[in-house]
Amino acid sequence: MKLIQIAGYLGSGKTTLIIALVKALAESGAKIAVMVNDVGEIPVDGRVMQEYGLTVKDIGGGCICCQVAGSMMKTLEILSREQRPDLVIIEPTGIAVPESIRKTALLTAARTHISIGPTIVLFDTTRAEKLLTYETLQRLVATQLSDADIIALSKVDAAPEETITQAAAAVRGMNPSAEVLRLSVRTGEGISDLSRAVLEMSIPA
Amino acid sequence: MQSIRGRGIPKIKRGKVTIRMTPKERVLQFLQGEKVDRPPIFSGMGNVIKPVLDRFGIVFSKVHRDPELMARAAAGMYREFGFECAVVPFDLGVEAEALGAKMSFYDDVEGLLYPTIKEKSVKSAEDVRMPADLKNSGRVPVVTGAIKALRRELGDEVAIGTYVLGPFTLAGQVKELDELFEESFLEPEKTNLLLERLSDVIIALSRIYREAGADYVTLREMGGTSDVMSPKSFKSLIKPHLVRILAEMPRPSILHICGDTNSIIADMAECGADALSVDQKNCMSETRQKLGPDTLILGNFDPIKVLHKGEAKDVGPAVIASLRGGASAVWPGCDLWPEVPRENMEALMSALKEA
Numbered sequence: 001m002k003l004i005q006i007a008g009y010l011g012s013g014k015t016t017l018i019i020a021l022v023k024a025l026a027e028s029g030a031k032i033a034v035m036v037n038d039v040g041e042i043p044v045d046g047r048v049m050q051e052y053g054l055t056v057k058d059i060g061g062g063c064i065c066c067q068v069a070g071s072m073m074k075t076l077e078i079l080s081r082e083q084r085p086d087l088v089i090i091e092p093t094g095i096a097v098p099e100s101i102r103k104t105a106l107l108t109a110a111r112t113h114i115s116i117g118p119t120i121v122l123f124d125t126t127r128a129e130k131l132l133t134y135e136t137l138q139r140l141v142a143t144q145l146s147d148a149d150i151i152a153l154s155k156v157d158a159a160p161e162e163t164i165t166q167a168a169a170a171v172r173g174m175n176p177s178a179e180v181l182r183l184s185v186r187t188g189e190g191i192s193d194l195s196r197a198v199l200e201m202s203i204p205a
Numbered sequence: 206m207q208s209i210r211g212r213g214i215p216k217i218k219r220g221k222v223t224i225r226m227t228p229k230e231r232v233l234q235f236l237q238g239e240k241v242d243r244p245p246i247f248s249g250m251g252n253v254i255k256p257v258l259d260r261f262g263i264v265f266s267k268v269h270r271d272p273e274l275m276a277r278a279a280a281g282m283y284r285e286f287g288f289e290c291a292v293v294p295f296d297l298g299v300e301a302e303a304l305g306a307k308m309s310f311y312d313d314v315e316g317l318l319y320p321t322i323k324e325k326s327v328k329s330a331e332d333v334r335m336p337a338d339l340k341n342s343g344r345v346p347v348v349t350g351a352i353k354a355l356r357r358e359l360g361d362e363v364a365i366g367t368y369v370l371g372p373f374t375l376a377g378q379v380k381e382l383d384e385l386f387e388e389s390f391l392e393p394e395k396t397n398l399l400l401e402r403l404s405d406v407i408i409a410l411s412r413i414y415r416e417a418g419a420d421y422v423t424l425r426e427m428g429g430t431s432d433v434m435s436p437k438s439f440k441s442l443i444k445p446h447l448v449r450i451l452a453e454m455p456r457p458s459i460l461h462i463c464g465d466t467n468s469i470i471a472d473m474a475e476c477g478a479d480a481l482s483v484d485q486k487n488c489m490s491e492t493r494q495k496l497g498p499d500t501l502i503l504g505n506f507d508p509i510k511v512l513h514k515g516e517a518k519d520v521g522p523a524v525i526a527s528l529r530g531g532a533s534a535v536w537p538g539c540d541l542w543p544e545v546p547r548e549n550m551e552a553l554m555s556a557l558k559e560a
Contacts, residue, residue, distance in 0.1 A: 070317070070542025071317065071319065097432050134386070135435060138435065
């Protein structure tokens with residue numbers, strides 16, 4: 001059971017990407033479960049994704065540091081025991097710190113035999129200036145990007161090329177070791193690269 | 206008796222821990238900076254675990270809405286394990302619900318899920334109005350009912366604790382988060398007004414809890430963590446409101462912020478709480494060095510990795526390491542996840558006796 005994180009600031013397109021990825025990954029025959037925790041939007045997102053025949057687990061509310069961590073571990077253990085998916089895609093809340101989610105998941109390793117796949121962090125290019133310059137957003141965005149294995153520059157179909165180029169340079173500066181790619185769920189750009197990475201990439205624990 | 210202030214954590218002598226005080230005396234004297242016989246083992250945040258829920262046949266999703274069940278569950282932590290407090294509520298939605306947010310309690314979900322807010326109620330500061338009857342808004346009467354029941358049942362033995370959210374965390378509960386973050390940069394005066402109005406509600410609620418019988422109140426500003434907000438934003442946007450709330454809310458008070466807090470710890474100390482609470486991401490030795498020996502610092506003990514997922518044999522050493530590192534008492538760094546195993550909880554309670 002491999003854990004894939006689709007993280008990123010609020011509104012960066014996480015749920016839309018997950019739906020697209022699940023459709024793409026369906027061809028591989030992989031059995032997929034999705035865990036969602038997007039404050040205030042869980043029921044809607046959950047219903048949308050269930051329409052694609054997925055196992056969708058809500059990991060509930062509470063303090064992201066502990067209540068959500070406990071709930072997430074419990075859900076992983078139940079999934080491992082009862083559903084045995086090949087891939088678990090987790091969509092944490094838009095203010096979550098990916099590294100904390102990864103560490104929490106690893107605490108279940110003894111029971112779930114979980115392996116860690118890539119942490120994909122979305123960066124919304126249509127809001128690049130805000131995300132990079134607003135004092136109240138910079139910290140969170142930088143923290144999330146620095147934890148990424150793959151940074152997906154999302155909504156590239158809707159942003160000027162110049163902005164995308166600048167955003168790519170900025171995010172590379174924040175996390176030089178991450179792979180940076182362009183993503184547009186609308187046009188399909190980047191989806192096959194991401195689905196390949198999801199299936200093939202493993203991150204040492 | 207030894208002083209437990211700051212670095213003066215008592216040297217824990219093997220086999221020489223003497224029980225001289227009631228848990229209530231120990232906790233309250235500790236929070237008032239007075240001498241106690243040993244560091245208390247307690248919390249100011251959510252704590253109830255399955256052995257207690259199971260013993261009383263309490264379904265987790267129901268415990269949040271029934272004052273008697275809530276009180277029974279909180280008291281159970283003392284009765285079953287000797288945990289030296291009784292704290293209500295268990296979730297983080299009471300304030301938001303009192304202000305009009307709609308909650309999901311997950312009645313139909315098998316297993317444990319904390320309530321979530323399914324419908325937010327605030328677009329701007331103008332939407333935040335002090336409820337005409339805050340005492341009876343949302344689940345406030347559930348919490349006060351539970352506090353009164355605990356007071357009646359255990360009030361002489363155990364300190365009754367409660368908590369309120371900090372204004373920024375509460376703002377994120379009642380208003381869409383992305384709008385909050387953007388507004389706080391573009392129009393900070395609007396966010397300030399929102400936080401000011403929420404602070405009024407928080408202060409009023411903390412006083413209602415005190416009136417009901419709470420002995421101490423924790424102010425939980427999880428959204429203020431440096432993982433999310435820069436120290437500069439914390440200082441300019443959040444800190445002034447924390448200072449006002451802590452000046453006006455009942456004492457003793459504890460200010461809790463989770464996550465990376467080392468870069469804001471000096472500002473936290475200036476907010477005026479009687480004690481500070483941090484989680485395991487805080488480098489406690491650095492914090493102690495920065496704040497000196499006289500500040501009460503709680504936490505830095507991992508409730509997930511150690512208490513929930515760790516083995517019982519590892520709990521005691523972690524407790525001692527936390528105290529030796531500079532923590533002033535035994536206090537999990539966040540809520541207890543309800544599936545903390547019985548043996549780990551017992552190990553927590555015997556950690557000081559076996560040290």
